[in-house]
Amino acid sequence: MDDALHMRRAFELARQAHGRTWPNPMVGCVLVKDGRIIGEGFHAQAGQVHAELDAITRAVEPVAGATAYVNLEPCCHTAKRTPPCAQRLIAEGVARVVVANVDPHPAVSGGGIALLREAGIEVVTGVLAEEGEELNEVFFHTQRERRPFVHLKLASTLDGRIAMPDGQSRWITGEAAREHAHRLRAAHAAIAVGAGTLRADNPRLTVRLPGYDGPQPQRLVFSRGGKLPADAHVFIDADAARTRVFSGIPLEDALAQLHAEGVANILLEGGAGLAAAFLRAGLVQRVSHYLNPSYLGEGQAALEPYGLADLHRRITLKGVKYTSLGNDLVLTGRI
Known part of the structure; x- marks a missing residue:
């Protein structure tokens, strides 16, 4: 004892x-x-x-x-x-x-x-x-697998929706949850999104907290080869030099490259297709899911299908912890 x-x-x-x-x-x-x-x-x-x-x-x-x-x-x-x-x-x-x-x-x-x-x-x-x-x-x-630790962040309604059918999504969660998510960003070396999220939301992918003076994470954009908007925030703001695009490269190869460059951990923020691809490949280690107590009944799902054929092979979290954030809840656990 x-x-x-x-x-x-x-x-x-x-x-x-x-x-x-x-x-x-x-x-x-x-x-x-x-x-x-x-x-x-x-x-x-x-x-x-x-x-x-x-x-x-x-x-x-x-x-x-x-x-x-x-x-x-x-x-x-x-x-x-x-x-x-x-x-x-x-x-x-x-x-x-x-x-x-x-x-x-x-x-x-x-x-x-x-x-x-x-x-x-x-x-x-x-x-x-x-x-x-x-x-x-x-x-x-990183020592055992020789690739960055990937932390998937999701934010949805209770029925798993991240946006209306027309893409309207601001804001699913409340201010306390969004501040908590920025603290999560600050704890990661890089933030990753898919090309669809970049085109739809034009995110800044920066840490915006009162008084924060730490380093800004790298911004990673994964694309299947589609055209990316040249005027997106991540390409023209003060941190544009910290933006990387991976186009048409296997996820495992991209992670190996990032590991060789010293990137320790990645916060995977979206969208539903990229999250599903990482999960399908077994490349996610931790999930933080922000839940707002509301229902849309229709709209965009937090995850695209990733090939699950058997209920008993579903992705399950262990060591789950729950934190109340205003009217929202965040649960985090290891896969």
Whole structure:
């Protein structure tokens, strides 16, 4: 029970750096000695000290004999700017290390744990592993699959409609839901839409939040080869250089290309055809569905058919969380 308690605190510390550590994962560390927390730390930003060293530096007494709780396996290699954490824990005389997840990075992947055990340190792994996996789901996915993490965003009425038959769609959801969606944009490296959505809605695909001064995501437009409007916002605004068009290229190849360029995660915003294509290809990892408590009875569906032939093979979400946003509801879960 104490292991789970302190690991959850490590998760809390790690989350403080959300959005600032890429391409590194979010990591927190808690040092406990004689039942007392004597040090806490987290990896605040890529290039800065790792969580273990931060916790050791902040410790109020020597950490020899302490237990280190860290959500990700301590590294065992010297990175460009940071020394190996496993060796530092050994040098400090830590007696026990509790880890949520093994690091999938090929330069670590069990090596840090092996180094600690060879030094006589007790290592416990898998504590709250599922929560740890969700915390760094983008990092784990990109390391294992070598392509960006794709997060599908849908917004519809209760009967699954995103627009009237004539295309009228502003606004299906309320202001609180739309603000929440902009925060979702801010957490992604790129936003993707299909050519049909670009022609129908002329979206800006930017983060528009009061006081927001962070980076704007790349804008990705997927087209089967049809003509795109040259005067669309994404082609003429101040961020036009950050707009990419993928025309006639398989989705898997486009994602592989984006991964090679360092794009970690993509928010897939529409339309119904592109969303169905990504789902059909098994390329979506998470879905956030904004629901407005209303019915249209007719109009454009949130998803085009994607070839489902058996009820038992339907796409199902797990680990679903529900958030109330004014009169709307957003549910999010992993596929």
